[in-house]
Amino acid sequence: MGSESCSFCSRDDPGKTLWVQCELCDQWDHVTCVPMKYLHNITGEPCTTYPKSSAQIVRYNCLKHSDSVLETKGANKKRKVDTFVDKPNDIEPKRYGLRRKKQIDYISLNEGELKRSKNEHPHLSPFLACFNRWENTTNVITVSELEQQFDSIRKPLKVLDPENSGMQVPNGPDGGILTVDAVTQYLGNQYRVDVMDVQSQQNSNWTMEQWNNYFTNGTINTRDRIRNVISLEVSHVERFKTELQRPNVVETKDLVNCVWDAIPDDSKRPKVTKYVLMSVENAFTDFHLDFAGTSVYYKVVSGGKKFILFPPTLHNLERYTKWCDSDQQNLIFLGDELEDGVAMELFSGDLFMIPCGYIHAVYTPKDSLVIGGNFLTLRDLETQLQIVEIERVTKVPKKFTFPQFDIVMGKTSECILSSKETSFKTLPPRQLNTLLSYLRDPRSKYKPVNFSSKKELVKQLTKELQQREKEQT
Numbered sequence: 001m002g003s004e005s006c007s008f009c010s011r012d013d014p015g016k017t018l019w020v021q022c023e024l025c026d027q028w029d030h031v032t033c034v035p036m037k038y039l040h041n042i043t044g045e046p047c048t049t050y051p052k053s054s055a056q057i058v059r060y061n062c063l064k065h066s067d068s069v070l071e072t073k074g075a076n077k078k079r080k081v082d083t084f085v086d087k088p089n090d091i092e093p094k095r096y097g098l099r100r101k102k103q104i105d106y107i108s109l110n111e112g113e114l115k116r117s118k119n120e121h122p123h124l125s126p127f128l129a130c131f132n133r134w135e136n137t138t139n140v141i142t143v144s145e146l147e148q149q150f151d152s153i154r155k156p157l158k159v160l161d162p163e164n165s166g167m168q169v170p171n172g173p174d175g176g177i178l179t180v181d182a183v184t185q186y187l188g189n190q191y192r193v194d195v196m197d198v199q200s201q202q203n204s205n206w207t208m209e210q211w212n213n214y215f216t217n218g219t220i221n222t223r224d225r226i227r228n229v230i231s232l233e234v235s236h237v238e239r240f241k242t243e244l245q246r247p248n249v250v251e252t253k254d255l256v257n258c259v260w261d262a263i264p265d266d267s268k269r270p271k272v273t274k275y276v277l278m279s280v281e282n283a284f285t286d287f288h289l290d291f292a293g294t295s296v297y298y299k300v301v302s303g304g305k306k307f308i309l310f311p312p313t314l315h316n317l318e319r320y321t322k323w324c325d326s327d328q329q330n331l332i333f334l335g336d337e338l339e340d341g342v343a344m345e346l347f348s349g350d351l352f353m354i355p356c357g358y359i360h361a362v363y364t365p366k367d368s369l370v371i372g373g374n375f376l377t378l379r380d381l382e383t384q385l386q387i388v389e390i391e392r393v394t395k396v397p398k399k400f401t402f403p404q405f406d407i408v409m410g411k412t413s414e415c416i417l418s419s420k421e422t423s424f425k426t427l428p429p430r431q432l433n434t435l436l437s438y439l440r441d442p443r444s445k446y447k448p449v450n451f452s453s454k455k456e457l458v459k460q461l462t463k464e465l466q467q468r469e470k471e472q473t
Helices: 124-134 143-152 180-187 208-217 238-243 248-253 255-259 314-324 381-393 405-418 429-440 454-472
Strands: 018-021 028-030 039-041 057-061 069-072 109-111 157-159 192-197 202-207 227-233 275-279 284-288 295-310 342-347 351-354 359-375
Touching (some): 124 359, 143 248, 180 275, 202 208, 248 255, 381 405, 381 429, 429 454
Antiparallel strands (some): 018 028, 057 069, 192 227, 295 351
Protein backbone atom coordinates (compact mmCIF):
# COMPACT_ATOMS: atom_id res chain seq x y z
CA MET A 1 0.00 0.00 0.00
CA GLY A 2 1.53 3.31 -1.07
CA SER A 3 1.57 6.66 0.73
CA GLU A 4 -1.06 7.98 -1.70
CA SER A 5 -3.67 5.62 -0.22
CA CYS A 6 -5.10 5.93 3.27
CA SER A 7 -3.10 3.68 5.58
CA PHE A 8 -6.27 2.73 7.47
CA CYS A 9 -8.83 1.94 4.74
CA SER A 10 -6.44 1.54 1.75
CA ARG A 11 -8.62 3.77 -0.44
CA ASP A 12 -7.46 6.66 -2.62
CA ASP A 13 -10.48 8.92 -3.13
CA PRO A 14 -9.14 12.49 -2.94
CA GLY A 15 -12.36 14.17 -3.99
CA LYS A 16 -14.68 12.62 -1.41
CA THR A 17 -13.36 13.47 2.03
CA LEU A 18 -10.90 15.48 4.09
CA TRP A 19 -7.29 14.30 3.85
CA VAL A 20 -4.25 15.15 5.92
CA GLN A 21 -0.57 14.49 5.20
CA CYS A 22 1.93 13.41 7.83
CA GLU A 23 4.47 16.08 8.73
CA LEU A 24 7.24 13.48 8.99
CA CYS A 25 6.73 11.40 5.84
CA ASP A 26 4.75 11.12 2.59
CA GLN A 27 1.74 9.33 4.09
CA TRP A 28 -1.75 10.70 3.36
CA ASP A 29 -4.73 9.56 5.45
CA HIS A 30 -8.44 10.27 5.71
CA VAL A 31 -8.99 12.42 8.77
CA THR A 32 -11.99 10.34 9.85
CA CYS A 33 -9.98 7.12 9.58
CA VAL A 34 -7.48 8.21 12.22
CA PRO A 35 -8.39 6.45 15.50
CA MET A 36 -10.01 8.87 17.93
CA LYS A 37 -7.43 8.08 20.63
CA TYR A 38 -4.79 9.96 18.58
CA LEU A 39 -6.85 13.15 18.45
CA HIS A 40 -6.31 15.98 20.91
CA ASN A 41 -6.44 19.76 20.82
CA ILE A 42 -3.55 22.21 21.28
CA THR A 43 -3.94 22.13 25.07
CA GLY A 44 -3.53 18.34 25.10
CA GLU A 45 -7.17 17.56 25.86
CA PRO A 46 -8.74 14.54 24.07
CA CYS A 47 -11.14 15.29 21.21
CA THR A 48 -14.60 13.77 20.89
CA THR A 49 -15.29 14.86 17.30
CA TYR A 50 -13.28 14.95 14.09
CA PRO A 51 -12.29 18.28 12.51
CA LYS A 52 -14.53 19.22 9.59
CA SER A 53 -12.10 21.52 7.75
CA SER A 54 -8.38 21.95 7.24
CA ALA A 55 -8.49 25.21 9.20
CA GLN A 56 -9.10 23.22 12.39
CA ILE A 57 -6.00 21.02 12.00
CA VAL A 58 -2.65 22.01 13.50
CA ARG A 59 -0.48 18.97 12.68
CA TYR A 60 -0.52 15.25 11.96
CA ASN A 61 2.07 12.52 12.61
CA CYS A 62 0.93 9.18 11.22
CA LEU A 63 1.15 5.80 12.97
CA LYS A 64 4.50 5.00 11.37
CA HIS A 65 6.07 7.27 14.01
CA SER A 66 6.30 6.94 17.78
CA ASP A 67 4.71 10.35 18.46
CA SER A 68 1.54 9.73 16.46
CA VAL A 69 -0.97 12.55 16.81
CA LEU A 70 -3.69 14.48 15.01
CA GLU A 71 -3.70 17.85 16.76
CA THR A 72 -6.60 20.26 16.31
CA LYS A 73 -7.28 23.83 17.35
CA GLY A 74 -10.40 22.87 19.28
CA ALA A 75 -14.01 23.40 18.29
CA ASN A 76 -14.97 26.51 20.24
CA LYS A 77 -11.78 28.38 20.92
CA LYS A 78 -9.92 30.59 18.52
CA ARG A 79 -6.22 30.08 18.70
CA LYS A 80 -4.07 33.17 18.50
CA VAL A 81 -1.43 32.09 16.03
CA ASP A 82 2.09 33.15 16.89
CA THR A 83 4.21 32.41 13.86
CA PHE A 84 7.34 31.82 15.91
CA VAL A 85 7.75 28.94 18.30
CA ASP A 86 10.32 30.76 20.40
CA LYS A 87 11.49 34.34 20.60
CA PRO A 88 14.39 35.10 18.26
CA ASN A 89 17.79 36.05 19.67
CA ASP A 90 16.95 39.72 19.38
CA ILE A 91 13.67 41.45 18.68
CA GLU A 92 13.73 42.26 15.01
CA PRO A 93 11.16 42.37 12.23
CA LYS A 94 10.74 39.58 9.73
CA ARG A 95 11.18 40.30 6.08
CA TYR A 96 7.73 40.23 4.71
CA GLY A 97 5.36 42.54 6.39
CA LEU A 98 1.88 42.32 4.96
CA ARG A 99 1.68 38.60 4.29
CA ARG A 100 2.43 37.63 7.87
CA LYS A 101 -0.98 38.87 9.00
CA LYS A 102 -2.63 35.47 8.96
CA GLN A 103 -1.58 31.84 8.99
CA ILE A 104 -1.63 30.25 5.56
CA ASP A 105 -2.40 26.61 5.12
CA TYR A 106 -0.71 25.19 2.05
CA ILE A 107 0.49 22.09 3.82
CA SER A 108 -0.76 18.56 3.59
CA LEU A 109 -4.48 19.32 3.83
CA ASN A 110 -7.05 18.49 1.20
CA GLU A 111 -10.70 19.36 0.76
CA GLY A 112 -11.61 17.96 -2.64
CA GLU A 113 -8.47 19.23 -4.39
CA LEU A 114 -5.65 17.09 -5.75
CA LYS A 115 -3.25 16.02 -3.05
CA ARG A 116 -0.09 18.08 -2.94
CA SER A 117 3.55 17.07 -2.78
CA LYS A 118 5.45 18.21 0.28
CA ASN A 119 8.45 18.94 -2.00
CA GLU A 120 6.70 21.40 -4.29
CA HIS A 121 4.65 24.45 -3.42
CA PRO A 122 1.22 24.38 -5.13
CA HIS A 123 1.87 27.78 -6.70
CA LEU A 124 5.15 26.76 -8.33
CA SER A 125 3.64 25.84 -11.71
CA PRO A 126 1.65 29.08 -12.08
CA PHE A 127 4.71 30.99 -10.85
CA LEU A 128 6.88 29.55 -13.64
CA ALA A 129 4.21 30.29 -16.23
CA CYS A 130 3.92 33.84 -14.93
CA PHE A 131 7.72 34.15 -14.97
CA ASN A 132 7.81 33.26 -18.67
CA ARG A 133 5.14 35.86 -19.37
CA TRP A 134 7.03 38.72 -17.71
CA GLU A 135 10.66 37.61 -18.19
CA ASN A 136 12.99 40.58 -18.53
CA THR A 137 16.69 40.67 -19.39
CA THR A 138 17.01 44.39 -20.14
CA ASN A 139 16.57 45.92 -16.67
CA VAL A 140 20.29 46.38 -16.07
CA ILE A 141 22.41 49.29 -14.88
CA THR A 142 26.01 50.14 -14.09
CA VAL A 143 27.06 51.27 -10.62
CA SER A 144 27.86 54.73 -11.96
CA GLU A 145 24.39 55.06 -13.50
CA LEU A 146 22.77 53.70 -10.34
CA GLU A 147 24.46 56.30 -8.17
CA GLN A 148 23.73 59.17 -10.55
CA GLN A 149 20.12 58.24 -11.31
CA PHE A 150 19.06 56.77 -7.96
CA ASP A 151 16.46 59.43 -7.12
CA SER A 152 14.57 58.79 -10.36
CA ILE A 153 14.79 54.97 -10.48
CA ARG A 154 11.41 53.24 -10.26
CA LYS A 155 12.09 49.70 -11.55
CA PRO A 156 14.03 46.61 -10.36
CA LEU A 157 17.55 46.52 -11.79
CA LYS A 158 20.41 44.05 -12.00
CA VAL A 159 23.80 45.73 -11.50
CA LEU A 160 26.20 44.96 -14.32
CA ASP A 161 29.40 45.63 -12.38
CA PRO A 162 28.70 44.68 -8.74
CA GLU A 163 32.43 44.61 -8.01
CA ASN A 164 32.35 48.43 -8.23
CA SER A 165 29.39 48.86 -5.87
CA GLY A 166 31.42 48.96 -2.67
CA MET A 167 29.61 45.90 -1.34
CA GLN A 168 31.77 43.39 0.51
CA VAL A 169 30.83 39.92 1.74
CA PRO A 170 32.98 38.08 4.30
CA ASN A 171 34.70 34.89 3.23
CA GLY A 172 34.46 31.61 5.09
CA PRO A 173 37.08 30.69 7.72
CA ASP A 174 39.07 28.84 5.05
CA GLY A 175 39.23 31.93 2.85
CA GLY A 176 36.69 30.54 0.40
CA ILE A 177 33.19 31.70 -0.43
CA LEU A 178 30.72 32.24 2.42
CA THR A 179 28.71 29.07 3.07
CA VAL A 180 26.02 27.95 5.49
CA ASP A 181 28.68 26.05 7.41
CA ALA A 182 30.73 29.26 7.68
CA VAL A 183 27.69 31.24 8.85
CA THR A 184 27.15 28.56 11.51
CA GLN A 185 30.73 28.94 12.72
CA TYR A 186 30.38 32.74 12.90
CA LEU A 187 27.07 32.63 14.79
CA GLY A 188 27.68 29.51 16.88
CA ASN A 189 26.02 26.10 16.79
CA GLN A 190 23.37 27.01 19.38
CA TYR A 191 22.33 30.31 17.79
CA ARG A 192 18.55 30.24 17.24
CA VAL A 193 17.03 30.89 13.81
CA ASP A 194 13.51 30.87 12.42
CA VAL A 195 13.15 28.22 9.70
CA MET A 196 10.21 28.45 7.31
CA ASP A 197 8.41 25.43 5.90
CA VAL A 198 7.74 26.37 2.28
CA GLN A 199 4.43 24.52 2.06
CA SER A 200 2.86 26.02 5.17
CA GLN A 201 4.75 29.35 5.07
CA GLN A 202 5.08 28.89 8.85
CA ASN A 203 8.20 29.03 11.02
CA SER A 204 9.88 26.72 13.51
CA ASN A 205 12.76 27.67 15.76
CA TRP A 206 15.99 25.72 15.14
CA THR A 207 19.61 25.97 16.18
CA MET A 208 22.17 26.86 13.52
CA GLU A 209 23.63 23.40 14.03
CA GLN A 210 20.29 21.82 13.06
CA TRP A 211 19.91 24.14 10.08
CA ASN A 212 23.49 23.56 8.90
CA ASN A 213 23.02 19.80 9.05
CA TYR A 214 19.76 20.05 7.10
CA PHE A 215 21.18 22.40 4.45
CA THR A 216 24.78 21.23 4.08
CA ASN A 217 24.32 17.47 4.42
CA GLY A 218 20.90 17.11 2.81
CA THR A 219 19.68 16.87 -0.77
CA ILE A 220 16.28 17.31 -2.37
CA ASN A 221 15.87 13.53 -2.10
CA THR A 222 16.78 13.25 1.58
CA ARG A 223 15.30 16.40 3.13
CA ASP A 224 12.02 15.83 4.96
CA ARG A 225 10.52 19.10 3.73
CA ILE A 226 11.51 22.18 1.72
CA ARG A 227 12.61 24.91 4.10
CA ASN A 228 14.39 28.25 4.08
CA VAL A 229 15.75 30.93 6.39
CA ILE A 230 14.80 34.46 5.34
CA SER A 231 14.68 36.49 8.56
CA LEU A 232 18.21 36.14 9.96
CA GLU A 233 19.48 39.68 10.61
CA VAL A 234 23.21 39.74 11.43
CA SER A 235 24.27 43.39 11.68
CA HIS A 236 24.99 42.87 15.40
CA VAL A 237 27.30 39.87 14.80
CA GLU A 238 30.94 40.89 14.98
CA ARG A 239 32.10 39.24 11.76
CA PHE A 240 29.24 40.71 9.73
CA LYS A 241 29.38 44.06 11.50
CA THR A 242 32.92 44.63 10.27
CA GLU A 243 33.32 42.57 7.11
CA LEU A 244 29.88 42.83 5.50
CA GLN A 245 29.51 46.16 3.73
CA ARG A 246 26.40 47.33 1.89
CA PRO A 247 26.62 48.99 -1.54
CA ASN A 248 27.80 52.60 -1.31
CA VAL A 249 24.57 53.95 -2.79
CA VAL A 250 22.56 52.16 -0.09
CA GLU A 251 24.71 53.61 2.67
CA THR A 252 24.26 57.08 1.17
CA LYS A 253 20.52 56.93 0.50
CA ASP A 254 19.37 54.97 3.57
CA LEU A 255 17.01 57.39 5.34
CA VAL A 256 17.87 55.98 8.76
CA ASN A 257 21.54 56.76 8.09
CA CYS A 258 20.59 60.29 7.08
CA VAL A 259 18.48 61.18 10.12
CA TRP A 260 19.41 58.95 13.04
CA ASP A 261 22.59 60.62 14.24
CA ALA A 262 21.53 64.03 12.93
CA ILE A 263 18.72 64.06 15.52
CA PRO A 264 20.32 62.13 18.41
CA ASP A 265 18.28 60.54 21.19
CA ASP A 266 18.18 57.30 23.16
CA SER A 267 16.03 55.34 20.67
CA LYS A 268 17.23 51.95 19.49
CA ARG A 269 18.35 52.08 15.86
CA PRO A 270 16.30 49.87 13.48
CA LYS A 271 18.12 46.61 12.75
CA VAL A 272 17.10 45.63 9.21
CA THR A 273 20.25 46.32 7.22
CA LYS A 274 22.03 42.96 6.88
CA TYR A 275 20.30 39.60 6.41
CA VAL A 276 21.67 36.19 5.54
CA LEU A 277 19.08 34.33 3.45
CA MET A 278 19.50 30.58 2.99
CA SER A 279 17.14 28.56 0.80
CA VAL A 280 17.26 25.00 -0.49
CA GLU A 281 16.28 23.85 -3.96
CA ASN A 282 12.56 24.29 -4.73
CA ALA A 283 12.04 26.84 -1.96
CA PHE A 284 9.28 29.33 -2.72
CA THR A 285 8.19 32.53 -0.99
CA ASP A 286 4.73 33.69 -1.99
CA PHE A 287 3.90 37.27 -2.91
CA HIS A 288 4.65 39.84 -0.25
CA LEU A 289 5.60 43.45 0.38
CA ASP A 290 8.60 44.17 2.55
CA PHE A 291 7.68 46.14 5.66
CA ALA A 292 6.87 49.81 4.97
CA GLY A 293 7.51 49.10 1.30
CA THR A 294 11.25 49.34 1.91
CA SER A 295 13.75 49.15 -0.93
CA VAL A 296 16.02 46.10 -1.01
CA TYR A 297 19.58 45.28 -2.03
CA TYR A 298 20.11 41.60 -2.80
CA LYS A 299 23.45 39.88 -3.45
CA VAL A 300 23.48 36.22 -4.56
CA VAL A 301 26.58 34.65 -3.00
CA SER A 302 25.85 31.16 -4.33
CA GLY A 303 23.01 29.39 -6.12
CA GLY A 304 20.28 31.22 -8.00
CA LYS A 305 16.85 32.89 -7.72
CA LYS A 306 13.86 33.69 -9.88
CA PHE A 307 11.87 36.83 -9.03
CA ILE A 308 8.50 38.06 -10.23
CA LEU A 309 7.85 41.65 -9.18
CA PHE A 310 4.90 44.04 -9.64
CA PRO A 311 5.03 47.81 -9.12
CA PRO A 312 2.95 49.60 -6.45
CA THR A 313 0.25 50.83 -8.82
CA LEU A 314 -3.20 51.55 -7.42
CA HIS A 315 -4.53 48.44 -9.18
CA ASN A 316 -1.80 46.18 -7.81
CA LEU A 317 -2.01 47.48 -4.25
CA GLU A 318 -5.80 47.12 -4.21
CA ARG A 319 -5.60 43.53 -5.48
CA TYR A 320 -2.82 42.74 -3.03
CA THR A 321 -4.75 44.14 -0.07
CA LYS A 322 -7.86 42.19 -1.05
CA TRP A 323 -5.75 39.00 -1.39
CA CYS A 324 -4.19 39.50 2.05
CA ASP A 325 -7.65 39.61 3.59
CA SER A 326 -9.05 36.67 1.63
CA ASP A 327 -9.87 33.37 3.31
CA GLN A 328 -9.07 31.76 -0.07
CA GLN A 329 -5.55 33.21 -0.16
CA ASN A 330 -3.89 29.81 -0.32
CA LEU A 331 -5.93 28.89 -3.41
CA ILE A 332 -5.20 32.07 -5.36
CA PHE A 333 -2.05 32.72 -7.38
CA LEU A 334 -1.85 36.50 -7.04
CA GLY A 335 0.46 36.94 -10.03
CA ASP A 336 -2.45 36.30 -12.40
CA GLU A 337 -4.28 39.34 -11.04
CA LEU A 338 -1.50 41.94 -11.16
CA GLU A 339 -0.22 44.17 -13.96
CA ASP A 340 3.09 45.42 -15.40
CA GLY A 341 5.22 42.55 -14.08
CA VAL A 342 9.00 42.18 -14.21
CA ALA A 343 10.53 38.68 -13.97
CA MET A 344 14.27 38.32 -13.56
CA GLU A 345 16.60 35.41 -12.95
CA LEU A 346 19.64 35.91 -10.71
CA PHE A 347 22.83 33.88 -10.59
CA SER A 348 25.82 33.60 -8.27
CA GLY A 349 27.58 36.96 -8.02
CA ASP A 350 24.58 39.06 -9.12
CA LEU A 351 23.57 42.22 -7.26
CA PHE A 352 19.89 43.14 -7.55
CA MET A 353 18.17 46.37 -6.49
CA ILE A 354 14.43 46.36 -5.75
CA PRO A 355 12.76 49.78 -5.42
CA CYS A 356 10.12 50.74 -2.91
CA GLY A 357 6.76 49.00 -2.88
CA TYR A 358 7.27 46.15 -5.34
CA ILE A 359 5.08 43.14 -4.61
CA HIS A 360 7.21 40.07 -5.28
CA ALA A 361 7.46 36.29 -5.10
CA VAL A 362 10.70 34.29 -5.18
CA TYR A 363 11.62 30.78 -6.34
CA THR A 364 14.92 29.03 -5.63
CA PRO A 365 15.97 26.63 -8.44
CA LYS A 366 19.01 25.38 -6.48
CA ASP A 367 20.47 25.67 -2.99
CA SER A 368 21.30 29.33 -2.43
CA LEU A 369 22.89 31.75 0.01
CA VAL A 370 22.09 35.45 -0.32
CA ILE A 371 23.07 38.62 1.51
CA GLY A 372 20.42 41.34 1.49
CA GLY A 373 18.87 44.15 3.44
CA ASN A 374 16.11 46.73 3.63
CA PHE A 375 16.24 50.52 3.64
CA LEU A 376 13.87 53.47 3.64
CA THR A 377 14.56 56.42 1.33
CA LEU A 378 13.55 60.06 1.13
CA ARG A 379 12.89 59.43 -2.56
CA ASP A 380 10.00 57.08 -1.76
CA LEU A 381 8.47 58.84 1.22
CA GLU A 382 4.98 59.02 -0.26
CA THR A 383 4.83 55.35 -1.33
CA GLN A 384 6.31 54.13 1.96
CA LEU A 385 3.64 56.00 3.93
CA GLN A 386 0.95 54.64 1.61
CA ILE A 387 2.07 51.08 2.34
CA VAL A 388 2.28 51.73 6.08
CA GLU A 389 -1.37 52.79 5.88
CA ILE A 390 -2.17 49.49 4.14
CA GLU A 391 -0.38 47.71 7.01
CA ARG A 392 -2.59 49.57 9.47
CA VAL A 393 -5.79 48.81 7.57
CA THR A 394 -4.96 45.12 7.25
CA LYS A 395 -3.86 45.00 10.91
CA VAL A 396 -0.35 43.69 10.36
CA PRO A 397 1.15 42.66 13.74
CA LYS A 398 3.68 45.17 15.04
CA LYS A 399 6.53 42.65 14.98
CA PHE A 400 6.19 42.45 11.18
CA THR A 401 6.40 46.20 10.62
CA PHE A 402 9.44 48.44 10.20
CA PRO A 403 10.92 48.99 13.67
CA GLN A 404 10.84 52.52 15.08
CA PHE A 405 9.09 53.77 11.94
CA ASP A 406 7.34 56.65 13.74
CA ILE A 407 10.69 57.78 15.12
CA VAL A 408 12.30 57.67 11.67
CA MET A 409 9.46 59.83 10.30
CA GLY A 410 9.70 62.21 13.26
CA LYS A 411 13.44 62.62 12.83
CA THR A 412 12.92 63.11 9.10
CA SER A 413 10.49 65.95 9.90
CA GLU A 414 13.04 67.58 12.18
CA CYS A 415 15.74 67.25 9.52
CA ILE A 416 13.48 68.92 6.95
CA LEU A 417 13.28 71.92 9.27
CA SER A 418 16.92 72.04 10.36
CA SER A 419 19.19 70.22 7.90
CA LYS A 420 21.17 72.05 5.23
CA GLU A 421 21.31 68.91 3.11
CA THR A 422 19.89 69.53 -0.36
CA SER A 423 17.72 66.42 -0.30
CA PHE A 424 15.79 67.70 2.71
CA LYS A 425 15.62 71.32 1.54
CA THR A 426 14.25 70.32 -1.89
CA LEU A 427 11.69 67.72 -0.82
CA PRO A 428 8.60 68.34 -3.02
CA PRO A 429 5.52 69.82 -1.27
CA ARG A 430 3.46 66.76 -2.17
CA GLN A 431 5.84 64.45 -0.27
CA LEU A 432 6.04 66.91 2.60
CA ASN A 433 2.25 67.10 2.80
CA THR A 434 2.03 63.29 2.98
CA LEU A 435 4.56 63.24 5.82
CA LEU A 436 2.66 65.99 7.62
CA SER A 437 -0.60 64.06 7.38
CA TYR A 438 1.12 61.00 8.82
CA LEU A 439 2.60 62.99 11.69
CA ARG A 440 -0.76 64.62 12.50
CA ASP A 441 -2.40 61.21 12.87
CA PRO A 442 -2.85 60.46 16.61
CA ARG A 443 -1.69 56.89 15.93
CA SER A 444 1.79 58.26 15.10
CA LYS A 445 3.84 58.47 18.28
CA TYR A 446 6.92 60.69 18.40
CA LYS A 447 8.60 62.80 21.05
CA PRO A 448 10.63 65.48 19.25
CA VAL A 449 14.23 66.13 20.18
CA ASN A 450 14.44 69.81 19.19
CA PHE A 451 10.81 70.86 19.64
CA SER A 452 8.70 71.07 22.77
CA SER A 453 6.03 68.69 21.50
CA LYS A 454 4.73 66.86 18.44
CA LYS A 455 2.11 69.59 18.14
CA GLU A 456 4.82 72.23 17.85
CA LEU A 457 6.71 70.14 15.30
CA VAL A 458 3.53 69.79 13.21
CA LYS A 459 2.97 73.54 13.43
CA GLN A 460 6.46 74.34 12.14
CA LEU A 461 6.24 71.69 9.44
CA THR A 462 2.93 73.19 8.28
CA LYS A 463 4.59 76.60 7.92
CA GLU A 464 7.42 75.01 5.95
CA LEU A 465 4.93 73.32 3.62
CA GLN A 466 3.10 76.62 3.04
CA GLN A 467 6.37 78.33 2.23
CA ARG A 468 7.40 75.68 -0.28
CA GLU A 469 3.99 75.73 -1.94
CA LYS A 470 4.24 79.50 -2.22
CA GLU A 471 7.66 79.23 -3.83
CA GLN A 472 6.29 76.86 -6.46
CA THR A 473 3.52 79.24 -7.56
